[in-house]
Amino acid sequence: MFQAAIDSASPSHTLPAHLPAPPRGRTIVVGAGKAAASMAQAVERAWPQDKPMSGLVVTRYGHGVGPLDRIEVVEASHPVPDAAGEAAALRILDLVRGLTPDDLVLCLISGGGSALLAAPLPGVTLADKQAINRALLRSGAAIEEMNCVRKHLSAVKGGRLAQAAAPAPLVTLVISDVPGDDPSVIASGPTVGDATTQADARAVLARYGIDLPPAVAAVLANARYEPPKPGDVAFAHAETRMIATPQAALEAAATVARAAGITPVILGDAIEGESREVGRVMAGIALQAARHGQPAGAPCVLLSGGETTVTVRGSGRGGRNVEFLLALAIALKGSAGISAIAGDTDGVDGAEEIAGAVIGPGTLAKALKLALSPQAALDGNDGHGFFEALGTQVVTGPTLTNVNDFRAILIR
Known part of the structure; x- marks a missing residue:
């Protein structure tokens, strides 16, 4: 039964049926999570050979599938982020910027993406994020609470990846690892509007007695760093497709x-x-x-x-x-x-x-x-x-x- 549960979520079985049609322009594939490499492999195998495609995904150390032909796979740390994840997140943001409505961004998201996409907001260091992440992991906080905090300290999560990709159409393929299959929680929703607020993030940290460096506290009190909300123009051409669920x-x-x-x-x-x-x-x-x-x-x-x-x-x-x-x-x-x-x-x-x-x-x-x-x-x-x-x-x-x-x- 355990093996059947795992097999039911294999990207090679589930992903191809959810792929969008190729665009007139370029297709850029990005993604993060423990299944990111196998999802990228499934995309490469199903995508028409005569249609241009390139990209980068980041997965956990040891979860790669070997070199792919058109999509680069890099590995980083989970559950506590590291410099490799930070570098990958910044490269992913660069890849999706400057695209046109004729292009397509295909985003591959699975559990673990929160730690693997580690691009802190200005004023927040990677060391700050690592310390807060460790404290949250030990606190007993629910995944929704942890990801609320992560979204409010990230330059890529909480819909910010979708902001960077606009005006290109964006299709996100998701393997759910969270109760309720909420795409805004899975990998902290890099392509989905964030309904939580900075006040919510501060409340989570206070609830579990987690001390904050002054720079982090300042970011969580600065309204300019509030993530985009559902209904924002950044999501006008964004679509999410759930390909595997608990x-x-x-x-x-x-x-x-x-x-x-x-x-x-x-x-x-x-x-x-x-x-x-x-x-x-x-x-x-x-x-x-x-x-x-x-x-x-x-x-x-x-x-x-x-x-x-x-x-x-x-x-x-x-x-x-x-x-x-x-x-x-x-x-x-x-x-x-x-x-x-x-x-x-x-x-x-x-x-x-x-x-x-x-x-x-x-x-x-x-x-x-x-x-x-x-x-x-x-x-x-x-x-x-x-x-x-x-x-x-x-x-x-x-x-x-x-x-x-x-x-x-x-x-x-």
Whole structure:
């Protein structure tokens, strides 16, 4: 089921049907995200050979697909931006400037683009953005809150890429990795009007107690740096097309379940909250299914997606999915017939090249034999360390796509 969810979001399968017709003039391809390289590859393969096309996309280190013929692929840091991402963002802005209505900008966006497109506003340094990004990642802030702040410190996000590309027509192809599939949140919406405000960004930072350098505070108080809003003239010739979503991934997994004679129950594609709390709630639903046949009787599988959060309290190696699984296993208490997988569809849960892990009825007993404490691992945010010791990690390598987290709880 996990593999089916990933395959459903493969750009090679989904992207070609969404391509616009070639323009009379030039086609400039730009983009950012964990799937940017595979999206660019799909564009190159589907685009007419006799039609001019060039461009640049930026993806995470290790997520490239090798040299392409017409689109340059560069790699940069995620989740904390680096100088390579800053340089790529500035080059992308230069590529889309000075175009005409006869040209076309094709923008390829997927999750991770916020960190990869790192062009700070005047007065804000890359070091400022790195420090704020690290603080937000540790705070437990939701993705919408983090991207609200990022948009208000960026020269390219929050619709500013669309401003630079005007008056050329702009088509953005998007792989969604956020709850609700809001294109203004995915990669902080570089081609979409921003409905949030500087006051909203300041409120997020205050809510999580994040201190600001004076230069950053000044930018967030200067109205001239407010991003363009929906309805702005910059978006008059801009169009967004969603090519892959978390819901489609869950439906692909459900198809696999039905083929195996297992009833799928999709609980939601946009589940948010603290990972450990979501794990406890999901345990309650799984036990209800096992004991009372609700919302479905065994054999059934509870499917869900979305993006939970982790408030970092310890110093361990953790990600959203393994944190969820730790809490789920503790709450299930080794209940017979219940197993689960949770993983990030990009292959990276947290900051490590580990997609997630699996648990089963014997997880706690095995941990006890190895003198491992699941509660201590949860308290220290050390899910990766715990499941590494158990030998139940899921390692996919870069999947070259990203429709966020995938969770499946199987009740037999």
